[in-house]
Amino acid sequence: ITIDSDGTYEVTVTNAVNCSKTKTFTVEASGIATIEDININDFQENNTVTIEISTTSLGDYEFSLDGNNYQDSNVFSNLNSGEYTVYVQDKKGCGIVVESFFILDYPKFFTPNGDGYNDTWSIKNLDKRNLQNNIISVFDRYGKLLKQFIGLGEGWNGTFNENLLPATDYWFEMKLNNGKSVKGHFSLKR
Numbered sequence: 001i002t003i004d005s006d007g008t009y010e011v012t013v014t015n016a017v018n019c020s021k022t023k024t025f026t027v028e029a030s031g032i033a034t035i036e037d038i039n040i041n042d043f044q045e046n047n048t049v050t051i052e053i054s055t056t057s058l059g060d061y062e063f064s065l066d067g068n069n070y071q072d073s074n075v076f077s078n079l080n081s082g083e084y085t086v087y088v089q090d091k092k093g094c095g096i097v098v099e100s101f102f103i104l105d106y107p108k109f110f111t112p113n114g115d116g117y118n119d120t121w122s123i124k125n126l127d128k129r130n131l132q133n134n135i136i137s138v139f140d141r142y143g144k145l146l147k148q149f150i151g152l153g154e155g156w157n158g159t160f161n162e163n164l165l166p167a168t169d170y171w172f173e174m175k176l177n178n179g180k181s182v183k184g185h186f187s188l189k190r
Contacts, residue, residue: 003027029058032095033088040129042103043182047079049101051086059090067098081105083128102128106172109187112158121186122155123174131176139171146170158188166190 001011006029014020034054041048051063051074062070064087076086081103089096102125110121126132132152139145146165147156151174158165167190174182 005029028092030060030090030092030094031058032090033057033059033061033097035086035088035097035099038086038099038101040101040103042079042081043105043184046077047081047103047105048075048077049079049084049086049103050075051088053088059092059094061088062091063088079103081125104129104131106184107186109189110158111189113190120155120157121188122149122153123151126151131174134174134176136172136174139173140165141169141171
């Protein structure tokens, strides 16, 4: 017997001496999820991600970022920058779908003191989201442009015209290919 839609069904089996037995059962539609989109809201104090499931997916799903602890909500909050794997599991056991995504963030400070650690300011892992060719501009508090570089460029070393700039806050803007931009500020510490 092949069932192609949910509902209540009866099956009657009759043997050679005309004895029969009827069984009634209910079929509930379910199946593995199809991830339609992963909406990432990063570069925030509270980075979040929302997992969008296709409207043609028939199951009742739960979501996890570690494959062990599941939740009913398709929204994850307070995520640090880095790579994540989302697991979407059908609650009736019809399968799990897995997909990776990357949360981006920018450094809140840098220390250009020549020790080889944290000497330049840049946004790492932009290539993980195909943002490596976007232009990043760094400004002082008055809006003066101090440096421009592409996402996979060398970053900013805390100088302007080869002069060391003071330890204070600076601002940046990264123009995205879709016309939007990411803005924020960070500190230079000496």
